[in-house]
Amino acid sequence: MMKAVAYLLVLGFMFAIVGCQAFAGTAQVNAVRTFTSEGMQQAARYSAERGGSAVLVMQHGKIIFEDYHNGADENTATHIHSATKGFWAALTAVAMEDGLIAGYDEVIADTITEWRNSSVHPGKNQITLSHLVSLTSGLSQDLAFIQGENPLAINIYRYVVNNLRLMYKPGSHFVYGPSHYYAFGVFLQRKLVQDGVSGSSRVFGGEDLQTNWFGVRALGSRCSR
Numbered sequence: 369m370m371k372a373v374a375y376l377l378v379l380g381f382m383f384a385i386v387g388c389q390a391f392a393g394t395a396q397v398n399a400v401r402t403f404t405s406e407g408m409q410q411a412a413r414y415s416a417e418r419g420g421s422a423v424l425v426m427q428h429g430k431i432i433f434e435d436y437h438n439g440a441d442e443n444t445a446t447h448i449h450s451a452t453k454g455f456w457a458a459l460t461a462v463a464m465e466d467g468l469i470a471g472y473d474e475v476i477a478d479t480i481t482e483w484r485n486s487s488v489h490p491g492k493n494q495i496t497l498s499h500l501v502s503l504t505s506g507l508s509q510d511l512a513f514i515q516g517e518n519p520l521a522i523n524i525y526r527y528v529v530n531n532l533r534l535m536y537k538p539g540s541h542f543v544y545g546p547s548h549y550y551a552f553g554v555f556l557q558r559k560l561v562q563d564g565v566s567g568s569s570r571v572f573g574g575e576d577l578q579t580n581w582f583g584v585r586a587l588g589s590r591c592s593r
Contacts, residue, residue: 422440500552506535529554
C-alpha cells in the first residue's frame, strides 16, 4: 500500500513538472505572438479607440514600439491616477534605505502630531505606515472634498489631517481610495522638513525625476500629483 502511494505521489509530481513546463512554454509562445509588429499595432488601435494617449513597449531596456494618439505626443504628460501608487512604493523603499523612515511599523502620529490628541482624533494614533500604504488605515475617503479637478477642500492636505474620520480600526478593513496616500504625503513632507532633505537626497531629488503638474494649494509648496 505504501509503495502504491509513493508511486502515485512521484507520478503526480512528474505530471506537475511537465504541466508547469508546458504552461511556461505556452506563456513564452503567447508573449512572442503578442509582441509582434501586428500585435502592437492592434494594441495601439485599441488604445486610440478607447480614449488612450499612447502605447509604449520596452524590451531589455530598449523601446521596441511607441505610438501616440488622440492629440498626445512623446512630451505629453498624462494624469495616471492610481498608477502613481507604484512610484510611492519605490519612494517608500528609498526613504527607508536613506533612514528617513524607520519602517512600516512607524506610527504616523509621531510625525502628524495632531493625531496624538485622541479626544479630537480618536483612534488615529494607532495608524502606522503599513496601514497607509496597504489602504487599511480606516480613514474616511470624503471624495467630494479631496478628489477630482475641483475638490471642495481648499487645502486637501489640511483637510486630510484635520477632518477625515476614522471609520474602521486600523488594519481591519481594506478600503480603496485616495485619503491614505494624501495622509502619507503629509507624513513624508513633514519628514523631509524635519530632515532638511539633506539626509535623503534621492527622495524627490533624482536628476531624472520630472513632473508636469504641481498642486500648490495642497501643501503650501510644490507637490507632484
